[in-house]
Amino acid sequence: MTVEAIFDVVASSADDIRGSLTGRRTYAEEQNPSGEQQLAADVHADQLLEERLLALDSVGAYASEERDEVITDGDGWSVAVDPLDGSSNVKSNNAMGTVLGVYDAELPAPGRSLIAAAYVLYGPLTTMMTAHDGTVTEYVVEDGERQPVRENVTLPNDPVVYGFGGRVPEWPDDFSGFVSSVEQELKLRYGGAMIADVNQIMTYGGVFAYPALESHPDGKLRLLFEGAPIGYIVETAGGRSSDGARSLLDVTSSSLHQRVPVHVGNPEYITRLEEALHDDS
Numbered sequence: 001m002t003v004e005a006i007f008d009v010v011a012s013s014a015d016d017i018r019g020s021l022t023g024r025r026t027y028a029e030e031q032n033p034s035g036e037q038q039l040a041a042d043v044h045a046d047q048l049l050e051e052r053l054l055a056l057d058s059v060g061a062y063a064s065e066e067r068d069e070v071i072t073d074g075d076g077w078s079v080a081v082d083p084l085d086g087s088s089n090v091k092s093n094n095a096m097g098t099v100l101g102v103y104d105a106e107l108p109a110p111g112r113s114l115i116a117a118a119y120v121l122y123g124p125l126t127t128m129m130t131a132h133d134g135t136v137t138e139y140v141v142e143d144g145e146r147q148p149v150r151e152n153v154t155l156p157n158d159p160v161v162y163g164f165g166g167r168v169p170e171w172p173d174d175f176s177g178f179v180s181s182v183e184q185e186l187k188l189r190y191g192g193a194m195i196a197d198v199n200q201i202m203t204y205g206g207v208f209a210y211p212a213l214e215s216h217p218d219g220k221l222r223l224l225f226e227g228a229p230i231g232y233i234v235e236t237a238g239g240r241s242s243d244g245a246r247s248l249l250d251v252t253s254s255s256l257h258q259r260v261p262v263h264v265g266n267p268e269y270i271t272r273l274e275e276a277l278h279d280d281s
């Protein structure tokens with residue numbers, strides 16, 4: 001029973017997911033449980049990963065952003081997947097990802113029960129970042145195989161970039177104040193796919209956020225499929241994650257599709273962010 005077998009399945013599915021995008025850039029009939037319209041590409045990637053991950057003895061449950069309920073199949077870890085992250089980018093042919101968390105618990109579960117997490121980035125190259133046993137590794141994925149290109153990945157000490165989601169007028173004032181200071185120091189990089197935007201931080205250092213919005217106090221991203229796995233990866237790489245007050249791994253998980261404000265990056269930026277959000281003076 002190894003986590004590496006799960007990573008292998010995801011790597012070997014990456015080419016299939018990427019290859020299936022042609023012809024699947026249209027909307028499907030259904031909405032996902034978060035009320036967003038699904039693309040045919042979302043539905044296809046979800047079905048493919050469900051079949052292949054549940055076929056592993058080590059995986060006893062599969063949950064995804066694209067389906068209402070957890071699918072169970074015997075004993076084993078629970079894998080929570082965002083099959084295509086940033087899928088609105090498929091229409092404009094920009095970067096997207098796949099992200100997953102491996103929980104040693106029944107879902108919904110807190111991020112502290114994660115034993116591993118990973119993402120695939122469909123960019124000019126297909127790359128994969130895995131976090132497990134206190135180590136983050138970056139791979140290039142070709143022909144279904146992953147070859148390591150960076151071992152023991154840590155966030156660079158000299159941060160360079162930032163990317164923040166949501167409409168600017170919707171940002172709460174205290175978050176806008178934080179942004180004003182960040183803008184003086186870092187360069188903007190925002191592409192509308194969390195995985196691609198976080199990978200900028202993993203490569204150059206800095207801070208990514210999809211914050212609480214005036215109209216959506218819990219933000220947009222989902223805790224089990226996006227927030228906790230990405231928090232686990234960034235924290236394993238020496239960074240910090242926060243919902244504004246605590247690590248994303250410490251957020252209470254009460255429902256499968258719950259949303260959470262997401263802030264990840266170099267520790268000094270997340271500390272500054274938390275101070276800005278809790279400064280009542």
Ligand SMILES: O=P(O)(O)OC[C@H]1O[C@](O)(COP(=O)(O)O)[C@@H](O)[C@@H]1O
Pocket residue numbers: 036065082084085086087088165166167192193194195210220221
């Ligand atoms: O279009 P917006 O509001 O900037 O939202 C972008 C965010 O939404 C997402 O696309 C949500 O993920 P899905 O595409 O998996 O629903 C994130 O990847 C991204 O950070």
Ligand SMILES: [Mg+2]
Pocket residue numbers: 082084085086194226
């Ligand atoms: Mg997503």
Ligand SMILES: [Mg+2]
Pocket residue numbers: 042065082083084085086087
């Ligand atoms: Mg998605």
